[in-house]
Amino acid sequence: MLTRHCGFFLAASSLPGSRIAAMMSIQLSRARCSSAAAPSTxxxxxxxxxxxxxxxxxxxxxxxxxxxxxxxxxxxxxxxxxxxxxxxxxxxxxxxxxxxxxxxxxxxxxxxxxxxxxxxxxxxxxxxxxxxxxxxxxxxxxxxxxxxxxxxxxxxxxxxxxxxxxxxxxxxxxxxxxxxxx
Incomplete structure (x- = not known):
């Protein structure tokens, strides 16, 4: 299963450990989007x-x-x-x-x-x-x-x-x- 957050596709399998790793990647992607310098104008x-x-x-x-x-x-x-x-x-x-x-x-x-x-x-x-x-x-x-x-x-x-x-x-x-x- 592919999940996309902030323009990045992340793979997540049904294994519990993989889901945790995927969630950590999602949080990192969200942080990168929130801290990314969006154009001011x-x-x-x-x-x-x-x-x-x-x-x-x-x-x-x-x-x-x-x-x-x-x-x-x-x-x-x-x-x-x-x-x-x-x-x-x-x-x-x-x-x-x-x-x-x-x-x-x-x-x-x-x-x-x-x-x-x-x-x-x-x-x-x-x-x-x-x-x-x-x-x-x-x-x-x-x-x-x-x-x-x-x-x-x-x-x-x-x-x-x-x-x-x-x-x-x-x-x-x-x-x-x-x-x-x-």
Missing amino acids: PSATSSSSFGPATPGKVRVLIRTSDGAAYERMYNKGDNLMEAIRDDHSLPVDVPGACNGTCQCSTCHVLLHSAEWMCKVERVFAITDAEQDCLDKAPDVSDTSRLSCQLTLSEELDGLEIDLPERTMDVRWQAAFRRSTKK
Whole structure:
């Protein structure tokens, strides 16, 4: 069984001693994320040209698998998957086949850097249900998250995400290519 904490996959077997060792590794990973120097401003790690912050809004940079980048401002408190899915000005789709219930992985996104992964995990720790879903998804990396599990907040202002080329509805193991909106 693989468990991910702060962007690091940890192996844990059913042996009691191994579980203790895995838990110690998890605590070390959490400590590294808490003490990691998170960017003080989005521009500290960002190559985007976002202007100054707007009250009540969260800036998000979305990169597609073909390299195109889209800067967007969404309302604070919005669910990331719903914000992207409902943004009809974006030429890509984030299906969210299960409608945000953490069951399908079609809203799989990649956080652009390990720094963003640590920052997001401090605000929204990955749940067992999300990890189970990601374990079955294609093209998963250390920075993978389900966008339906992330609520846009002030701490995530300037968030940078990459959309993988393909996603899969793990409920039926049906593969989807990212489609263009019409």
